[in-house]
Amino acid sequence: MSAQILTLDGERQTLSDETVEEIRAIFRGQVLTSDDLGYDDIRVVQNAMLDRRPGLIIRCTGTADVVDAVSLAYKRDLLVAVRGGGHSIAGTCTADDSLMIDLSMMRGVWVDPDQRRVRVAGGATWGDVDRETQLYGLAVPGGVVSTTGVAGLTLGGGIGWLHRKYGLACDALRAAEVVTASGKIIRCDGTEHEDLFWALRGGSGNFGVVVSFEFEAYPLGPMVWNSMIVHPVDAVTEVLSRWQDWTSTVPDEVTSRALLWSLPDAPTLPPAVHNRDVLITAALYAGTPDEGQRACRALSGFGAPLADMSQARSYRTAQSSLDPFFPKGGLQSYWKSVYLDRLDEDATTFVARISHDRPHPTTMVHLPLLGGAMSRVGTTETAFGDRSARYLLSIDGNWLDPAEDDANIRWVRNAYGEAVRLRAASGTYLNFGGDADLDDADRARAWGRNVERLRRVKRTYDPENRFRLNPNIPPAES
Template sequence: MTVRLSLLNGGRTELTNPQLDELRAMFHGPLVTREDPGYDESRAVQNGMFDRHPGLIVRCSGAADVIDAVRLARERDLLVAVRSGGHGIAGHSVSDDALMIDLSAMRGVWTNPAERTVRVQGGATLADVDRESQAFGLAVPGGVMSTTGVAGLTLGGGLGWLHRKYGLTCDNLIAAEVVTADGHLVRASGTENAELFWALRGGGGNFGVVTAFEFQAHPVGPTVMFGCAMYAAADANEILPAWRDWTAGLPDEVTSRVMLWSMPATPLLPREVHNRDVLIVAAVHAGSPDDGAPALRPVGRFGTPLADLSGPASFRDVQRSLDFMFPKGQLRSYWKSVTLNELGDDVLDVVLRRGLHRPHPRTLVHAPQLGGAVRRMGPADTAFGDRSAAYIVSIDGNWTDAAEDAATMHWVRDAFHEVQRVPSAAGTYLNFGGDRELDSATRQAAFGRNLDRLARIKRDFDPENRFRLNNNIQPR
């Protein structure tokens, strides 16, 4: 048996059985080929659109395996895909015939309650982090699904339920350990490799493989006040403006979002919303439940809800409350997003019209609120591009039939361009983006004035663009 692998230049090379045996003796974690048990599980990612077949998968057990995998890629000039949580909508972490460096077995999390810090291995998910940090009443800001990979979330920014109070996930990064393109492990922080540290906070996976993150954590939970009301979608024309006006005066402790969606008939939801098109108004208060109760009371009073699930809830339950809607590998997904300086009537008109006429029940139109601590950071404090926006509108195409790919992706792009044309449109959030390759306009919209600095750092740490399967920044 031989293993076929892609080269950076587009060519092909092969590894023979004796060569594979030598490599297996070198790595601590398993090497997985198409012929090995567990191959299909190892290559599976969240987005069911991507049925790709890596040439060789290195299931890394620790930083040493990552170092050797990067050195192998460098010695043989191999195309590299890096997988942590495998949750990215654009499917960058899996590619045909690539060498996949798979960190998904590296899921250790260690909490230091005295320092309020959390150390996280590169393959961990939010569920892993929440499990360990919530035992001490602490949380690292980021994400709204517990299955999200920490690495991709952090490197791309990191929106969630706590960002208005405590900032993006990348804002709470203290340090990172990174295997760079030359196969060396370095530490990046505010005082060590400071330029690399700056780039990691929002610049994506362009600069190396992060084997460990260290975060600042904050006192949250274990119980928080959760606001969640589901209204008939037909009433959204009245509720959306009321929600927008309410969010304009919210304290930073509250982060809110709205979603136009269709609810399945599942025991996890009240019968009143089964098979119904709904407008969901949701919010989390980052302080005590007693303080949060009056702050979130309006969530269920913008109209007459079909169901109001608001009340005190475990923060871990809030973090996984949307997981059931996104079963791994079962949905085909393509998303695009626009950041907005304000949510004017022109934007709400697009949100309403598109949200009421979605091509598939699992497709949603999603508008998270920004501002607060996100906006208080300077635009050049981290690599994350757009700090000024007040909201995001994300057009999240999700469907099940491959025959609908072209039509649904066209619908998403069309809706995205419609939002993009409103005067308050600002940039884009790449973690809510589904394009395999970025055009220059999207790259500029995402990184803004930080793009030139990112390109210089890319040149310093990855001049050959070895880490290119990502929201790629060309070295220069």
């Protein structure tokens, strides 16, 4: 039952059996070493490539557990990994021989329908939020897979199905409760600890453990219009050209994306698309289904689709429709992304080429339409940075066999290397990123001119860079 944990300077510290038992007595939640039943199940994260073994896992049940876990790390100078939903593709929520502070048991969601405010515990997923908010016909802008953690998505920005109508997830954030590196509890909002509140909206997990979020919610559902048209992949050039023309005309209520992918032989899918390489053009309308059907009608007229699965469906169903394709711990994954100001001929040709060259059927080339409400927030209003790009190109490498890790990572990196040289390319979205270690060029691509302000905030709240297992921002020098 003893535990081996790394310190911040890379030394290995041994916690004896007696010390582990003393630690267990402090917490209401579970404290697990590698010898304990359930350890291997609990350490699993979204990306199967990350088979990491924390030295000690503390499964927090509330803020007091988080405070004590952070304080333990502070007193013993331990390397800390913080896991909310455990959905990080880059694996920043886990590390070998770390102290993992696991918030996945803290999943409460409390809705105030009169004030349209939603308080969310730090370990909740977007499925938890959608379940409670839809009871009142409300929604908070989330992601596109309901098992994604609220914390990671929000702190990294939060592109999803509602960003054109209501902005990013971080734009809906109105307050947060944070446990800082020294174990202090801070509430921040637009008037209290404003610098920390600014940094949380896009600055990732650099500044502490967020134990609760308070969001503004917006009227939506329970039924929405969800377009889903499947084309043969050979039609990519023609369909993307028409899709780009259409996306330049749609109102903010329409959020759309194109996905180049291979669909499996699944009973929920039409036989015509089974085991096919395809281009999917999808859209969700943030309004009534009838309005959405009219707004998205043109999308069904591009080319000769293999299948049109467009329909009115519940918002919760639309939000969770991709869940089965991304099981927790089911895929080896490595992703890279770049913003595109436009889909010009070079960009379209590049997307068509890599869509044909994908090394595995589960690898996806993903093109969300941006703009709308998210683009009307100024570059320096939140830490997220520049929002002027029209599209995001995400190269989502996924595969099944660990023996193919090197080949697939190399393919994604090569494709990304070409993508950043496109004339339309600018910046990157770190939530769709595969590398945990950033250099100054990476930080500049992600946060632009906000980097120096983020470094100053980091110096205030985490001057020793104790929260470093994230898209890390080193503290500014004093």
